[in-house]
Amino acid sequence: MSTSADRSLTPETIAIIKATIPALEAHGVTITSEMYRRLLADPAIAEMFDPTHQSTGTQPRALAMAVLAYAKNIDNLGVMGGAVERIAQKHASLEIQPEHYPHVATALLGAISAVLGDAATPEILDAWGKAYWALADILIGREHQLYDSSAHAEGGWTGWRPFRIVRAVPECANVTSLELEPVDGKPVISAIPGQYLGVDLDIPGHGRTRRNYSITSSPNRKGYRISVRHVSNGAVSSWLNSGKCEGTDVLLSPPAGNFLLPEKVEGPLAFVCAGIGITPMIGMLEALAQPGVTTPVHVVQIAHSAETAPFAERLVELSHNSGGRIRVVTRLTEKDGRPTAAWVAEQLPGGVSTYLCGPTGFMRNMVHGLPDAGIPAERLRYETFGPDTGVTD
Numbered sequence: 001m002s003t004s005a006d007r008s009l010t011p012e013t014i015a016i017i018k019a020t021i022p023a024l025e026a027h028g029v030t031i032t033s034e035m036y037r038r039l040l041a042d043p044a045i046a047e048m049f050d051p052t053h054q055s056t057g058t059q060p061r062a063l064a065m066a067v068l069a070y071a072k073n074i075d076n077l078g079v080m081g082g083a084v085e086r087i088a089q090k091h092a093s094l095e096i097q098p099e100h101y102p103h104v105a106t107a108l109l110g111a112i113s114a115v116l117g118d119a120a121t122p123e124i125l126d127a128w129g130k131a132y133w134a135l136a137d138i139l140i141g142r143e144h145q146l147y148d149s150s151a152h153a154e155g156g157w158t159g160w161r162p163f164r165i166v167r168a169v170p171e172c173a174n175v176t177s178l179e180l181e182p183v184d185g186k187p188v189i190s191a192i193p194g195q196y197l198g199v200d201l202d203i204p205g206h207g208r209t210r211r212n213y214s215i216t217s218s219p220n221r222k223g224y225r226i227s228v229r230h231v232s233n234g235a236v237s238s239w240l241n242s243g244k245c246e247g248t249d250v251l252l253s254p255p256a257g258n259f260l261l262p263e264k265v266e267g268p269l270a271f272v273c274a275g276i277g278i279t280p281m282i283g284m285l286e287a288l289a290q291p292g293v294t295t296p297v298h299v300v301q302i303a304h305s306a307e308t309a310p311f312a313e314r315l316v317e318l319s320h321n322s323g324g325r326i327r328v329v330t331r332l333t334e335k336d337g338r339p340t341a342a343w344v345a346e347q348l349p350g351g352v353s354t355y356l357c358g359p360t361g362f363m364r365n366m367v368h369g370l371p372d373a374g375i376p377a378e379r380l381r382y383e384t385f386g387p388d389t390g391v392t393d
Helices: 011-019 021-039 051-055 058-072 077-093 098-119 122-152 235-240 275-288 312-321 341-346 360-372
Strands: 161-172 175-182 196-203 207-214 224-229 249-252 269-274 297-303 326-332 353-357 380-383
Touching: 011 021, 011 058, 011 122, 021 058, 021 098, 058 077, 058 122, 077 122, 077 196, 098 122, 196 224, 196 235, 207 224, 207 275, 224 235, 224 275, 269 275, 275 297, 275 312, 275 353, 297 312, 312 326, 341 360, 353 360, 360 380
Parallel strands: 269 297, 269 353, 297 326, 353 380
Antiparallel strands: 161 175, 161 249, 175 224, 196 207, 196 249
């Protein structure tokens, strides 16, 4: 079995990994489910994960798909650059450290052995050990760069920094915005619109847990705002939406994420969001509403009802203040039903670059359907909440 000291991907190793693709296609979710069972037996590691993603199976499915993609592209990892960057950003937000990686290696190789039995030969386990550490080295290196950048940024920090929930403000019937300010009163990193925060919090009666929430405030040096949708039976979202969390201290990691506006915006932009999917976009829209910006912006907001449409009033204000340069179309599914990709495309001009965010089913329909409706795939950018279960599959 390979160790972290032996990480070379020889042609022989690559050939063995490629040969395991059929087994991964047949047993991938079983392997990753067993891996998480082993990994989450450690309470210190378990608190880094959302238990909902385990109980629903989304996390094991997402990892199984990622492992399969890695196996298929192990001889051409350049095509996985975007996926690797998303993982590194997420790891940085959760403060994943190099010492965590050996635990994952042990759990993964143990799961492969347990699920495949005699088919998991020493050669296969050795090859997957080398493959794991080859990818781990890439992630560790990139995460080190992210940590270093946050530490040296103006207002930056390393690790977990104490913040206080100074205000909880309802945005709509099922979403609350929480304003967070640093306990030490010192400046913070001015986040890039679209980024998110890692939040470490202690929920009464639930214990410590970590979550990621999009930053919904405009860039500033004083603090951050996050907006949380209430999920039925969700211990974390229920508490954060209860109004009882004001005055409570939480821990934040520095802003992370790569779902961002380009440095130079060319041509019209569109933002298509469903439900809480507006949260990474609202900061971008605030930035695009600033004086001097001339980019035409088209927003399609999809919500169940007027009462559950977060930031609806703010979108109207942004449109009014921009003189109509920011155009907003709202669709309420309780009245008009769920939109098709063709309907969404009809709301947008030609040559538009489109940002998407929302539930996985909605995203999958848009990513598959919008190119057929005339919006090229290369003009789509999207963000998924929670594990990426493959909106492009």
